[in-house]
Structures are given as structure tokens and as C-alpha cells.
Amino acid sequence: MDSQHKSNRQLQRAPCFSSAGQRAEASPSVIVIGGGIAGLAAARALYDASFQVVVLESRDRIGGRVHTDYSFGFPVDLGASWLHGVCKENPLAPLIGRLGLPLYRTSGDNSVLYDHDLESYALFDMDGNQVPQDLVTKVGETFESILKETDRIRQEFSDDMSIGRAISMAFDRRPDLRLDGIAHKVLQWYLCRMEGWFAADADSISLKYWDQEELLPGGHGLMVRGYRPVINTLAKGLDIRLDHRVTQVVRRYNGVKVTVEDGRTFVADAAVVAVPLGVLKSNWIKFEPRLPEWKEAAINELGVGIENKIILHFEKVFWPNVEFLGVVAQSSYECSYFLNLHKATGHPVLVYMPAGQLARDIEKLSDEDAANFAFKQLQRILPNATTPIQHLVSHWGTDVNSLGSYSYDAVGKPHEFYERLRIPVDNIFFAGEATSMDYPGSVHGAYSTGLMAAEDCRMRVLERYGEVDLFQPVMGEDSPVAVPLLISRM
Numbered sequence: 001m002d003s004q005h006k007s008n009r010q011l012q013r014a015p016c017f018s019s020a021g022q023r024a025e026a027s028p029s030v031i032v033i034g035g036g037i038a039g040l041a042a043a044r045a046l047y048d049a050s051f052q053v054v055v056l057e058s059r060d061r062i063g064g065r066v067h068t069d070y071s072f073g074f075p076v077d078l079g080a081s082w083l084h085g086v087c088k089e090n091p092l093a094p095l096i097g098r099l100g101l102p103l104y105r106t107s108g109d110n111s112v113l114y115d116h117d118l119e120s121y122a123l124f125d126m127d128g129n130q131v132p133q134d135l136v137t138k139v140g141e142t143f144e145s146i147l148k149e150t151d152r153i154r155q156e157f158s159d160d161m162s163i164g165r166a167i168s169m170a171f172d173r174r175p176d177l178r179l180d181g182i183a184h185k186v187l188q189w190y191l192c193r194m195e196g197w198f199a200a201d202a203d204s205i206s207l208k209y210w211d212q213e214e215l216l217p218g219g220h221g222l223m224v225r226g227y228r229p230v231i232n233t234l235a236k237g238l239d240i241r242l243d244h245r246v247t248q249v250v251r252r253y254n255g256v257k258v259t260v261e262d263g264r265t266f267v268a269d270a271a272v273v274a275v276p277l278g279v280l281k282s283n284w285i286k287f288e289p290r291l292p293e294w295k296e297a298a299i300n301e302l303g304v305g306i307e308n309k310i311i312l313h314f315e316k317v318f319w320p321n322v323e324f325l326g327v328v329a330q331s332s333y334e335c336s337y338f339l340n341l342h343k344a345t346g347h348p349v350l351v352y353m354p355a356g357q358l359a360r361d362i363e364k365l366s367d368e369d370a371a372n373f374a375f376k377q378l379q380r381i382l383p384n385a386t387t388p389i390q391h392l393v394s395h396w397g398t399d400v401n402s403l404g405s406y407s408y409d410a411v412g413k414p415h416e417f418y419e420r421l422r423i424p425v426d427n428i429f430f431a432g433e434a435t436s437m438d439y440p441g442s443v444h445g446a447y448s449t450g451l452m453a454a455e456d457c458r459m460r461v462l463e464r465y466g467e468v469d470l471f472q473p474v475m476g477e478d479s480p481v482a483v484p485l486l487i488s489r490m
């Protein structure tokens with residue numbers, strides 16, 4: 001027997017991993033790589049459909065880019081914190097509703113540009129002067145007009161360009177849209193907010209595709225108690241191996257063999273790869289045989305941006321009672337903003353959120369220096385600010401387990417690349433925020449791709465096992481009765 005044939009037989013004969021629990025040995029098996037929300041959603045669905053499931057997670061915790069920290073004595077999210085689309089159509093709504101988790105709605109708008117209502121902002125210049133609210137609103141209207149002009153440019157040019165370039169062209173065509181003085185700075189702040197949404201600078205965001213993402217109705221709501229309960233619920237009862245960094249995925253017609261950093265191997269009928277796009281780009285995981293060219297192209301070409309959080313915990317509140325504090329400046333790079341968590345949670349916490357190049361630059365600093373940097377920005381606008389008593393700093397760009405915060409539409413890269421990233425290759429299924437055509441870069445997008453991967457995997461493996469009615473459908477018919485979401489605003 002040649003060695004190839006022998007290893008295939010081994011795969012076929014050994015569908016179970018070392019400690020697969022009480023599941024029957026004859027049931028199909030799957031290895032889920034990555035214990036973020038996408039991987040856990042896939043694992044949960046397949047486990048509930050009678051598969052033997054093992055989740056291999058490189059970190060010493062689950063949740064991935066959903067990371068609720070409790071070291072302040074209350075929950076704060078270092079990764080995702082909003083549910084974008086507070087409505088029953090949101091794939092996560094049934095779960096969040098059933099858990100009774102409260103949401104604090106920061107905006108009723110479905111726009112990617114306004115996850116905060118304008119009236120909840122307080123913007124300041126670098127000298128601590130508050131920008132009059134009517135000017136903030138007026139500049140917001142100008143920003144909308146500029147975007148309309150960029151839309152015309154988009155219709156005229158077949159080649160893609162960056163949103164930054166299109167804005168410059170819009171100014172050339174419509175000099176009346178140019179602003180100066182403080183109004184210019186406010187405009188830069190709007191641009192800075194847009195860059196925050198994509199976690200990328202305006203000169204790398206695609207004009208053609210930036211608004212292709214499907215936005216659910218219901219606006220944007222903060223998870224007041226953090227996202228962790230959602231993760232814990234999905235993970236309950238699953239066989240999850242922490243500190244298991246996958247380095248190789250071998251696929252054969254009858255199974256997969258997955259190797260982790262210390263050389264241990266796991267075999268199963270199929271695998272769901274739910275690691276971040278940044279990790280796939282880095283080639284940390286070797287696929288054998290190599291993934292097809294179209295898949296590698298999608299991995300290489302999709303953009304991954306950076307957004308971080310510097311969370312400052314104060315003794316008590318000294319800032320105005322608004323949801324968002326903004327610093328306006330000459331360029332979007334110098335602008336910044338703080339989310340006031342006190343409004344939603346009652347805790348004296350401000351969250352500084354740099355994105356794009358600024359986030360990249362701040363990630364080079366020590367945590368102490370990063371926290372000082374954020375605090376200095378705050379002192380510019382509120383000179384009487386008191387020193388924080390604690391801080392937390394995220395490093396999503398350099399953390400080897402993420403290598404970026406979330407995907408975005410880079411210039412010249414078709415939106416369909418998200419779908420290409422999702423499409424299975426033989427018995428390898430792909431999930432994660434960057435595989436979501438409709439809701440990339442989001443928790444609910446990642447979650448729904450996990451369910452999709454599970455369903456695709458179930459169908460494929462059933463082709464082999466041929467026992468269609470043995471398993472529950474992964475999604476659809478049996479979905480739980482929706483419980484209304486708890487939404488507040490103070």
C-alpha cells in the first residue's frame with residue numbers, strides 16, 4: 001500500500017479526536033479552527049446536529065475579537081461592543097433576546113457613517129473650545145453633499161479609486177463644498193469617523209464598494225453587559241482546546257488532518273477554518289494541497305484594517321453628559337474621539353478609539369505610553385481632566401491571533417471577494433467576518449457565516465454518510481422563538 005493511500009485509510013478509520021466525549025464513534029466529525037464567534041457558532045450548530053466537534057483555539061481564551069474584560073470590576077469590551085442593526089432580523093437577536101442582555105441604542109440611523117446620533121456628540125478644538133452644535137450639524141450636511149458628489153464620480157469612472165481621492169476630486173468640481181477654519185476641522189472629524197468604521201484611512205477605502213455592505217434596520221446598540229455572555233452560551237458543553245495553534249491543514253477526499261504547533265495532530269471528516277483574515281494572510285497555517293488560486297487571491301487582496309481601544313477608568317465623571325467626545329483638528333489623522341461608557345453603563349469610563357494609521361502608530365507604544373497619549377488628547381479638550389486610575393489597551397494589529405481588527409473594501413478589490421473567501425474547498429469550510437458578503441467586519445456577520453459553514457459542512461458530510469434524517473437541520477426550521485430585545489437610552 002503506498003503511503004498516500006495508507007494515510008487516507010487512516011483518516012477514514014479515525015474520524016474521532018482523542019477525547020471526543022460521549023458522542024458515538026460512528027457520527028461524523030469536524031474540527032473547528034478558531035474559537036471566535038464564527039467558529040463557536042459553527043461548532044455549536046454541528047454539535048447540535050450530532051457531529052463530533054472539537055474546537056482548536058490558539059489563545060488561552062475563547063471569543064477572539066469579542067473580548068470582554070472584567071479587571072475593572074465590571075465588563076468592558078476591548079473588541080466588539082455594538083450590535084449593528086438592533087432588530088429582530090439580526091441573526092444574533094434571538095440569542096441576545098433570550099439571554100435578556102440589555103442594549104443601549106446610540107443611534108437609530110442605519111448609516112455606516114452615523115452609529116451615533118449627531119445630537120449626542122460634543123466636539124472640541126485642540127484648545128478646549130466646544131464647537132457649536134449647529135455648526136456640527138451644518139458640516140454634517142456638507143459631508144453628505146460631498147459624498148453625493150463622490151457618488152457621481154463613481155458613476156463616471158469605471159476604474160475604482162479611494163474615497164480620499166474622490167473627495168479631493170469633489171472639491172475640485174465643487175469648490176463651494178470646501179470649508180475652512182473650524183468648519184474644515186469638523187469635516188476632518190467626520191472623515192475620521194468614517195475611517196473608524198472601516199478601520200482604514202480614506203486613501204485606501206474603495207469608492208466603488210464602501211457602501212455595499214447590507215445594513216440592518218434598527219440602528220446601533222451597545223451591549224451594556226459586554227458580549228461575553230453570548231460567547232459563553234455558544235461555547236457551553238463544547239470540546240474546546242485552548243492554546244492549540246493550528247499550523248497545518250491537510251485535506252484528502254475522505255477527511256482532514258490538522259496539526260497544531262507542538263506537533264499533535266487531529267483528524268476528522270471535515271474542518272471549518274474560522275481564523276481571522278489577517279492570520280490567513282500571514283501564512284501561519286499551511287494548507288496541503290495549497291488552496292486554489294482564486295481562494296489565495298481573495299485572501300491576499302481583501303483589506304484588513306486596524307482599530308484599537310484604549311479604555312480609561314476614572315475615579316469619577318468630570319466630562320459632559322454626552323455619548324461621544326470628539327477632538328477636531330486640521331487632518332483626520334489628528335482628530336479623535338472618546339466613547340462615554342458612563343451613559344450606557346453608569347461606570348466612569350471613556351474609550352479612546354484610534355483607527356488606521358493612527359492606530360498602527362499607537363500600537364508601537366507601550367501600554368503606559370498609549371494610555372498617556374489618549375489622556376493627553378483628553379486634556380486638550382478638558383484641561384481639568386483627572387488622571388485615570390486604570391487602563392486597558394488592545395493590540396489587534398500586532399496580536400498574532402488576529403493581525404488586524406476587521407476587513408474592509410480596499411481600492412480595486414471587488415466586494416465578491418468576501419464570498420470567494422467563504423466558498424468551501426473540498427471538505428474545508430470557511431467562516432469568519434471576512435467571509436460575510438452582507439455584513440463584513442461585524443459580530444453578527446461572523447456569526448451567520450459560522451452557521452452557513454456548519455450547514456454546508458453538514459450537507460457535504462451527509463453525502464458521504466447518507467443518513468439524512470439522523471441530524472437536525474443546522475438553521476432554519478427549528479430556530480427558537482424570538483424574544484424582544486431590551487433597548488434603552490438615557
Ligand SMILES: Cc1cc2nc3c(=O)[nH]c(=O)nc-3n(C[C@H](O)[C@H](O)[C@H](O)COP(=O)(O)OP(=O)(O)OC[C@H]3O[C@@H](n4cnc5c(N)ncnc54)[C@H](O)[C@@H]3O)c2cc1C
Nearest residue numbers: 034036037038058064065080081082246432433441442443
Ligand atoms: C476594536 C474592535 C471593535 C469592533 N467593534 C465591533 C462592534 O462594535 N460591532 C461589531 O459587530 N463588530 C465589531 N468588531 C468586529 C468583530 O469583533 C469581528 O467582526 C468578529 O468578532 C470576528 O469574529 P470571527 O469569529 O470572524 O473572528 P475572531 O473573533 O478573530 O476569531 C478567530 C479565532 O481564531 C483564533 N486563531 C487565530 N489563529 C489561529 C490558529 N492558527 N489556530 C487556532 N486558532 C487561531 C483566534 O485566537 C480567534 O479566537 C470590532 C472589532 C475590533 C477589533
